[in-house]
Amino acid sequence: MQKKTMGPLAGIRILDLSSVVMGPYATQILGDLGADIIKVESPTGDSMRAVGPMKNKDMGALFLHLNRNKRSVVLDLKQEQARQACLHLAQDADVFLFNTRPEAMARLRLDYETLQAVNPAIVYVGAYGFGNQGPYAGRPAYDDLIQGMTGLPALYQQQTGREPSYVPLTLADRAVGLHVAIAILAAVIEARQSGCGQQVEIPMFEAMSQMVFGDHLGGRSFEPALGQSGYARLLVPYRRPYATRDGYITALIYNDKHWERFFALIGRSELWLDARFNTHSQRAKHIAQAYELVAQTMLGHDTAYWLEQLNAADIPAAALHTVDSLMDDPHIQAVQALQTQHHPSEGMLRTPAPVGKYSRTPAHIHTGAPRLGQDTSTVLRSAGLSESYVNSLLASGAAQQAAKED
Structure with a gap:
């Protein structure tokens, strides 16, 4: 030592x-x-x-x-x-x-x-x-x-x-x-x-x-309550690693710039004009639909394609590690x-x-x-x-x- x-x-x-x-x-x-x-x-x-x-x-x-x-x-x-x-x-x-x-x-x-x-x-x-x-x-x-x-x-x-x-x-x-x-x-x-x-x-x-309360008090933060407990983005079923054509990728399309670039990347720029998706507050209300769209889209190409495209668009994305592959990660x-x-x-x-x-x-x-x-x-x-x-x-x-x- x-x-x-x-x-x-x-x-x-x-x-x-x-x-x-x-x-x-x-x-x-x-x-x-x-x-x-x-x-x-x-x-x-x-x-x-x-x-x-x-x-x-x-x-x-x-x-x-x-x-x-x-x-x-x-x-x-x-x-x-x-x-x-x-x-x-x-x-x-x-x-x-x-x-x-x-x-x-x-x-x-x-x-x-x-x-x-x-x-x-x-x-x-x-x-x-x-x-x-x-x-x-x-x-x-x-x-x-x-x-x-x-x-x-x-x-x-x-x-x-x-x-x-x-x-x-x-x-x-x-x-x-x-x-x-x-x-x-x-x-x-x-x-x-x-x-x-x-x-x-x-x-x-x-x-x-x-x-747990810090993330999930949600609407019950207020008296009287403004809705149920829970942070919706963390609870939607598609908040998980996305399946690609040959594996999985971890990606977070989060802020306005990310979403605008993602819609352009997949040839769906018109979605940025959709009232459900063009502000943070509206996306939060429709986050299940937004993440489902991403999940379905990711199936169209392999992991290497998405890593190249998402990184080029400055959208946070990375390969999905196991404990063993994490040990070999070049940054680690x-x-x-x-x-x-x-x-x-x-x-x-x-x-x-x-x-x-x-x-x-x-x-x-x-x-x-x-x-x-x-x-x-x-x-x-x-x-x-x-x-x-x-x-x-x-x-x-x-x-x-x-x-x-x-």
Whole structure:
């Protein structure tokens, strides 16, 4: 892996007790930007360690991507010695992040009041399923559940007429993970200005509901309502990749210039004079007819023809990728959006690159995802715990250190 450089978040330390995808994705982003991420794991480790494919036990592919630029400390927080060690680490941390239910943190006596007592400036971030003020507080939540509860499968059914279906991404985990990362940065900035920390809650259900409402409140944005909910353009059946004579193309004919050029391109310039299509507002009312026209027209030629013609007309269009062909995309390769680097235990790895370019303080992948407990002794000792105390933790099983690699 590359030598560590000073990213824009150098000097921020996050004690990360989160697991699976949402919390680790947030701290992956922050770690790429230079924050020091101390990943506190139970003796069994983050469950994503077990999700293959993998070369070595507990080093699954998703875990490797989500947990680069982090140090792994294993503490059995049900043991008092380990809890005290965690509180000691919190004294020098900017952030304490967890994604278990608040009741579980209270049982461990790692609630906000306890953390605040050892570090008044700490930002205590809970990222979990449901806000504590609502009737769903404390319920378990996972990506599929939140997708279903916020209507994504129903929107898919409404658009396609098929059975409800989840988006084939951990969309809720990753979208809400972005909220978590933003919340951490906002609260750390404020804490450094005021000298006081605070408790922050980022619930999945509310965050994903905001995303859905933002697009689909529609006529119900108003009181009294001016129509039904839903953003019509996103829900028409022909809003999908267009079939061509030999495959598919993704294209978006969107603004006035696009539509005028498209009608001219297909030899139907008279349609630009049609009141249904010659203004944005009117097209929005008749978007199903407009997209159906495009779909029928695209069947008349092959993909290469449409790419050439649409690009020449400056209408956004591209070939339809699979995950595998996306890896070979010339732009993806030119900007190195996938990086191949050497991992100490896993060998050569291909992993998504950090997003964005910083001219003075670049984001980097400086260390690969850690083995379970790889950094326990080093982190505890560097936090000021004595050699004898660390050895006592290890001997009792309250902490665990990974064996050194050959």
